[in-house]
Every structure is written in C-alpha cells, then in structure tokens.
Amino acid sequence: MAKGDLISGSIWDEYSNQVIRRMDDPTHQGEITEEMAAKAGGKLIVADFGAESCGDAVRLYWVVNEETDVIIDSKFKSFGCGTAIASSDVMAELCIGKTVDEAIKITNIDVEHALRDHPDIPAVPPQKMHCSVMAYDVIKKAAAQYKGVDMESFETEKIVCECARVSLSTIQDVIRINDLKTVEQITDYTKAGAFCKSCIRPGGHEEKDIYLVDILADTRALMEQERLKEAADASQEGRSSFDTMTIVQRIKAIDEVLDTDIRPMLIMDGGNMEIIDIKENMPHYDVYIRYLGACSGCASGSTGTLYAMESILKQKIDENIRILPI
Amino acid sequence: MEVYLDNNATTVVDPQVYKAMEPFFCTLYGNPNSLHKFGAGTHPKMVEALNYLYDGINAADEDDIIITANATESNNTVLKGIWIDKILNGDKNHIITSEVEHPSITAVCKFLEAQGVSVTYLPVNDEGVIEAHTVKDFISDDTALVSIMWANNETGKIFPIKEIGAICKEKGVPFHTDATQAIGKIAVDVQACNVTYLSFSAHKFHGPKGVGGLYVKKGHELTPLLHGGEQMGGHRAGTVDVASMVGMGLAMKLAVDHLEFENTEVKRLRDKLEDAILELPETIVIGGKQNRTPNTTLISIRGVEGESMLWDMNQKTIGASTGSACASEDLEANPVMNAFGSDSELAHTGVRFSLSRFNTEEQIDYAIEVIKNAVKRLRTISSSYAYTPKNHKSEL
Numbered sequence: 001m002a003k004g005d006l007i008s009g010s011i012w013d014e015y016s017n018q019v020i021r022r023m024d025d026p027t028h029q030g031e032i033t034e035e036m037a038a039k040a041g042g043k044l045i046v047a048d049f050g051a052e053s054c055g056d057a058v059r060l061y062w063v064v065n066e067e068t069d070v071i072i073d074s075k076f077k078s079f080g081c082g083t084a085i086a087s088s089d090v091m092a093e094l095c096i097g098k099t100v101d102e103a104i105k106i107t108n109i110d111v112e113h114a115l116r117d118h119p120d121i122p123a124v125p126p127q128k129m130h131c132s133v134m135a136y137d138v139i140k141k142a143a144a145q146y147k148g149v150d151m152e153s154f155e156t157e158k159i160v161c162e163c164a165r166v167s168l169s170t171i172q173d174v175i176r177i178n179d180l181k182t183v184e185q186i187t188d189y190t191k192a193g194a195f196c197k198s199c200i201r202p203g204g205h206e207e208k209d210i211y212l213v214d215i216l217a218d219t220r221a222l223m224e225q226e227r228l229k230e231a232a233d234a235s236q237e238g239r240s241s242f243d244t245m246t247i248v249q250r251i252k253a254i255d256e257v258l259d260t261d262i263r264p265m266l267i268m269d270g271g272n273m274e275i276i277d278i279k280e281n282m283p284h285y286d287v288y289i290r291y292l293g294a295c296s297g298c299a300s301g302s303t304g305t306l307y308a309m310e311s312i313l314k315q316k317i318d319e320n321i322r323i324l325p326i
Numbered sequence: 327m328e329v330y331l332d333n334n335a336t337t338v339v340d341p342q343v344y345k346a347m348e349p350f351f352c353t354l355y356g357n358p359n360s361l362h363k364f365g366a367g368t369h370p371k372m373v374e375a376l377n378y379l380y381d382g383i384n385a386a387d388e389d390d391i392i393i394t395a396n397a398t399e400s401n402n403t404v405l406k407g408i409w410i411d412k413i414l415n416g417d418k419n420h421i422i423t424s425e426v427e428h429p430s431i432t433a434v435c436k437f438l439e440a441q442g443v444s445v446t447y448l449p450v451n452d453e454g455v456i457e458a459h460t461v462k463d464f465i466s467d468d469t470a471l472v473s474i475m476w477a478n479n480e481t482g483k484i485f486p487i488k489e490i491g492a493i494c495k496e497k498g499v500p501f502h503t504d505a506t507q508a509i510g511k512i513a514v515d516v517q518a519c520n521v522t523y524l525s526f527s528a529h530k531f532h533g534p535k536g537v538g539g540l541y542v543k544k545g546h547e548l549t550p551l552l553h554g555g556e557q558m559g560g561h562r563a564g565t566v567d568v569a570s571m572v573g574m575g576l577a578m579k580l581a582v583d584h585l586e587f588e589n590t591e592v593k594r595l596r597d598k599l600e601d602a603i604l605e606l607p608e609t610i611v612i613g614g615k616q617n618r619t620p621n622t623t624l625i626s627i628r629g630v631e632g633e634s635m636l637w638d639m640n641q642k643t644i645g646a647s648t649g650s651a652c653a654s655e656d657l658e659a660n661p662v663m664n665a666f667g668s669d670s671e672l673a674h675t676g677v678r679f680s681l682s683r684f685n686t687e688e689q690i691d692y693a694i695e696v697i698k699n700a701v702k703r704l705r706t707i708s709s710s711y712a713y714t715p716k717n718h719k720s721e722l
Contacts, residue, residue: 055673059709077708078707081634
C-alpha cells in the first residue's frame with residue numbers, strides 16, 4: 001500500500017487510446033464465409049476459443065493461401081470486455097500477411113505491445129492482461145486446424161503464467177539462482193503472477209493445473225534436499241566445513257573433538273559435559289553445553305576449562321564457535 | 327444527456343439536504359459536546375435529525391440510533407460487538423448470515439471464522455431470495471446473532487425480514503439487518519419486524535457520504551467499536567459530524583416522504599426501461615420480477631459481456647453497473663452472481679440499472695435508445711450470439 005493505491009482508480013483510465021479506438025470501432029470484426037474465402041483464393045479456417053460462461057469467447061477466421069501458407073485475410077468475433085475485443089482486433093490484424101508458422105509465434109504480449117500508445121506504457125491495467133491471452137490461444141487453435149495437428153504440439157514448454165508467458169523452467173531457475181523465498185519475489189523477478197493473479201494460488205479467477213506457491217514449495221524442498229545431500233557427501237569425503245554441515249553433523253564434529261581432547265580430563269575429575277544445542281548467531285556459532293557430575297558448579301567451568309574447550313574447538317573446527325554453559 | 331442509473335452504488339445529494347448542511351460548516355461550527363453557546367447551538371437541528379431518523383424506521387424513543395460513518399461501520403460494530411460480548415465473554419459461538427451480504431458483513435464473518443467462530447452462510451433460492459425457514463433450520467442454542475440484509479444491492483430482491491424477525495424473537499436470538507438498500511425504497515419498520523440491530527447509510531438515500539446509522543434495541547447495547555469520548559452515550563466515540571448527521575436526518579425524512587413516489591413513479595420508469603430492454607430477444611431479469619425494490623433491475627443480455635455494455639453506455643454518458651467479474655479490480659464475480667451459479671452465462675452478462683427519484687422520463691427514453699444501439703453493436707461483434715436480424719421483429 002502507498003499513496004497511489006489508496007483511491008481505487010477506474011481500470012478504464014488505464015486503457016490506451018488504441019484500446020479505446022479498437023473497442024469503439026474494431027476494424028477486423030466480422031465473419032468470413034466459404035464463398036468469401038473461395039473468392040479470395042484461399043482455404044477458410046474458423047477457430048473458436050473460450051466460452052460465454054467463462055466470460056471470454058473468441059472466434060477467429062482466416063483465409064489461408066494453401067500454396068504459400070500465407071494468411072490472406074483475418075477477421076474475428078468476440079464475446080468479452082473491451083480489452084478482449086481490442087486484443088482480438090489487433091490479433092486479427094497481426095495475422096494478415098504472415099505465414100501460419102509466423103502467426104503461431106504471435107503471443108499475447110505482442111498483442112498488448114501493439115495496443116500501446118507509447119512503447120513504455122502498458123496498454124491495459126495488469127489485471128486485464130488476462131483478457132489478451134485468448135487472442136494468443138485462438139491463433140494456435142486456427143493453426144492446428146490448418147495443419148491438422150494437435151494444438152498442444154505448438155507448446156514447446158509448460159507455461160505457468162499465461163498473462164506474462166512465463167514458463168515452469170524459468171520460474172524454477174529463477175528460484176534456484178536467486179535463492180527466492182516468496183511468491184512476491186518470483187513476481188518481481190519474472191512478472192509471473194503480476195497480472196490476473198490466477199497462477200499464484202488456487203481460488204483465483206481461473207483454475208490452473210500448477211500454481212506458483214506449489215512451484216516455490218517444491219523447488220525449495222528440492223533445493224534443501226540437494227543441499228543436505230551435498231553436505232552428507234562432503235562430510236563423507238572429509239571436505240566439509242562447519243558452516244555447510246547439517247545440525248547433526250555439527251554435533252557429531254564437536255562431540256568427536258570433545259571426546260578426544262576434553263572429556264577424558266573432565267572424567268578424571270569425576271565430571272563430564274553434554275551438548276544441549278547449537279544455534280547460529282551470525283557470525284558466531286553458539287554451542288550451549290551443560291556440565292555434569294563434579295563439573296557442575298566448578299568455578300573453572302566458567303573460566304579455565306571453558307577457555308581451553310573454546311580454543312580447541314576454534315582451532316580444530318571453526319573459529320566462530322563460542323561455548324555457553326547453562 | 328447525462329443519465330445516472332447507478333443509484334444502488336450511491337446517489338446524488340438532494341439539494342435540500344445540501345442546503346440544510348451548509349450552516350454547520352462556517353456558522354454553527356461548535357462542538358456539540360461543549361457547554362458554551364457555540365456547542366449548544368448545534369443541538370436543535372441534531373435533535374430534529376434524530377427525530378427524522380427515529381420516525382423513518384419507527385424506532386422507539388427508548389432505543390438507540392447511533393450515528394456512525396457508514397453502514398460498513400454499523401455492520402462491523404454489530405458483528406464484532408456480538409463476538410466480544412456473546413462469544414468471547416459469553417457462551418455462544420455461532421452466527422447465521424447469507425451468501426449474498428455486502429462485504430462489510432461477509433468479510434467480517436470470514437475474519438470471525440478465523441478467530442474460531444462458526445458461521446452459517448444461508449444460500450438464496452432460484453429467485454435470489456433467502457427463505458425464512460432456512461434460518462429456522464440452522465438456528466440453535468449456540469447462535470449469537472442472525473444477520474440478513476433487508477434488500478439485495480444487485481437484484482433489489484427483498485428478503486422476508488418480518489418472518490426472520492419472528493423466528494429470531496421466538497428463539498430469543500438477536501436479529502441484525504443491513505437495510506442499506508431498503509431505506510427510501512420500501513417501508514422499514516424495526517418494531518413490526520422484531521429487529522434488534524439495523525444498519526443504514528445516508529448516501530444511498532440522497533444524503534451525504536461518510537455518515538450512517540445503527541439502530542440498537544433497548545437492552546441490546548454492545549461493546550463499542552470505537553472507544554474514546556462519551557459521544558453517542560459512549561456507544562460510538564468521536565466528535566459527531568454534525569453537518570452530515572443533520573443532512574442524513576433530512577435525507578431520511580425526504581426518503582420516507584417520497585416512498586409512495588418511489589413505488590409509483592420511480593417504479594414506472596424502472597418498468598419502462600426494463601420492458602424496453604426485455605423486448606430485445608434473449609434478455610431476462612435475473613431472479614425474476616417478483617418482490618423487488620422499485621428502483622432496481624438486473625438484466626442479462628445474452629451475447630453481451632457486462633463490462634462491454636457499461637463501456638458503450640459510458641461513451642454515451644450513462645452510468646450503470648455490472649456484477650461481471652471482468653469489470654472488477656480483482657476479476658472476481660460478485661457473490662450474488664455466483665449465487666446464481668458462477669459457471670452460468672448470467673455471471674458475465676448481467677447489467678444492473680438502479681434508478682432514483684431524480685431520474686426523468688427523458689433520461690429513460692434516451693437510455694433505452696442508447697442501450698438498444700449498444701446491444702445491437704455488441705451482438706454484431708459477439709461470437710456467442712447468432713446475429714440473425716431477419717428473425718427478429720425488432721431487428722436486434
């Protein structure tokens with residue numbers, strides 16, 4: 001929250017003039033019949049995407065020259081809001097003159113950019129990016145029909161956020177590389193989840209088969225697993241340092257030193273000690289211990305013995321170790 | 327021509343109300359709690375305002391009408407007051423409300439659920455109405471409060487408040503009703519309906535924004551939401567916005583005075599608008615025409631997405647509203663639309679027109695013209711409406 005968020009603005013205020021113009025007077029709106037297609041010398045393709053019950057539905061008409069695969073003409077019909085209509089209009093326009101293979105490469109982001117008045121100012125508010133996604137999907141559908149293939153065959157990677165077209169692998173990579181811990185960070189790095197927000201967690205505008213919260217949890221769980229495995233391997237090969245050790249390895253390492261260098265002396269005096277806990281108190285590692293037997297209550301426990309123990313551990317394990325008797 | 331048909335969102339302030347408020351800014355500016363004449367000078371008009379408010383909902387003198395900032399505050403005061411007094415410091419743990427309440431009820435209930443309170447959300451039937459017997463089905467010894475709105479903001483549907491009030495009285499459970507959409511549209515009588523708490527908001531009946539009221543029946547006082555000074559008998563601290571209170575009082579009087587006009591003339595214009603739209607093929611009144619406030623109609627126009635419809639009307643300076651998800655900040659359809667089935671086309675094609683006594687015949691004629699043209703244009707573009715003008719007499 002900040003000054004700019006306190007008064008909810010009208011989403012219409014954020015539409016570009018292009019969006020407004022195309023909503024008020026879409027130039028490629030209409031239908032193409034078989035006769036019209038034959039007259040134009042091409043094959044008619046009619047593709048539908050979405051449904052009225054979802055709030056968005058679009059029908060795309062193409063006339064395709066079968067020798068060159070070039071889209072000669074393109075029109076649309078749309079049930080949807082202003083953004084959906086304006087996006088469909090630009091989408092139909094962008095198709096004309098392209099080959100079917102080129103048209104498949106048109107994304108909703110291209111459509112949104114084409115609707116901008118100024119290259120740096122978005123044509124629609126974030127939550128309306130969602131309405132341009134259908135324009136992208138329907139092109140795939142039309143191309144699939146023309147080529148007689150399955151629509152999914154055009155998808156080379158799994159897209160998680162359709163508004164910003166961010167793939168699963170991109171999100172996983174960015175979490176790993178930057179050690180991201182929150183969904184907000186993912187959005188900051190990739191823009192995934194910045195628009196209609198459906199992909200963040202279940203319960204949004206649209207149901208998804210995978211959500212950012214799950215990707216984050218799964219990726220972090222995987223990262224943690226790998227870290228533990230790395231620590232275990234390192235320790236096995238004798239190349240681990242104290243700060244990469246797991247808590248169990250740290251206790252073991254300290255215990256080993258105590259057993260060889262400290263405990264025999266304590267036991268001789270009728271005492272002993274145990275490790276209670278190890279806490280990271282950066283830059284220090286605080287090792288909480290308790291004296292047992294004759295050692296408990298011994299004055300040296302907080303002076304000589306303590307200093308000796310600490311200096312051996314510092315020397316043999318890590319110089320940031322501190323011993324705190326409780 | 328500008329035509330405002332979104333009076334369930336807010337209304338124009340009646341010029342008489344505005345005039346009545348004016349002296350309290352630069353002339354009668356004293357603090358009503360002060361002993362001197364500057365303070366005391368505000369009292370006569372405040373008393374008059376209270377009289378109008380008490381008369382407006384038929385409250386007894388022994389009861390309270392607390393002046394609040396809005397119906398949202400009134401609703402919060404009741405729900406959180408009940409929570410503190412009857413649940414945290416009592417032996418109850420259950421609240422009954424409906425699925426179609428304003429967010430100032432449902433969001434508070436969600437909050438209370440997170441605190442461990444059990445909440446029952448009653449569904450509406452096919453006509454968008456809560457059936458009184460469902461309250462009876464769920465009410466128990468554990469129930470601390472029943473909160474059901476008097477009339478729905480989207481559909482204008484009037485709920486069986488008298489029957490629900492009777493059930494609550496019989497069971498000895500306090501009954502709260504959010505009457506925000508009822509005041510000025512239909513008669514509201516707290517005594518006849520056994521109401522314990524009632525919320526209202528001035529700006530829905532030609533009063534100013536930022537002021538509302540909460541009726542509290544004697545013996546049902548609650549822990550206040552705002553602690554502080556002794557204003558409102560200690561039930562709502564904070565210096566009273568005198569100008570707004572005076573404005574709300576007069577607005578209430580005028581609203582009650584115009585009830586007959588509302589149910590004849592405003593209703594006639596609403597029906598005229600509605601009938602003209604219903605002449606277009608494949609249009610329906612969502613929830614049906616029975617039992618509605620006289621100013622409201624929620625119409626589904628097949629093949630036309632709600633926000634698009636608002637857009638085209640706005641281009642011709644007509645303001646209406648839609649429950650369509652696409653038109654909201656968060657892309658969420660409103661709960662009333664969802665109550666009719668979120669997968670239904672209705673959720674995306676509903677447009678709400680809400681009139682007031684300030685709408686004129688000419689405005690409605692103009693609106694009808696604009697709406698017909700918008701429907702024609704958008705259905706031409708629409709992929710989900712088979713546009714075959716020759717099949718329809720109206721050529722739409």
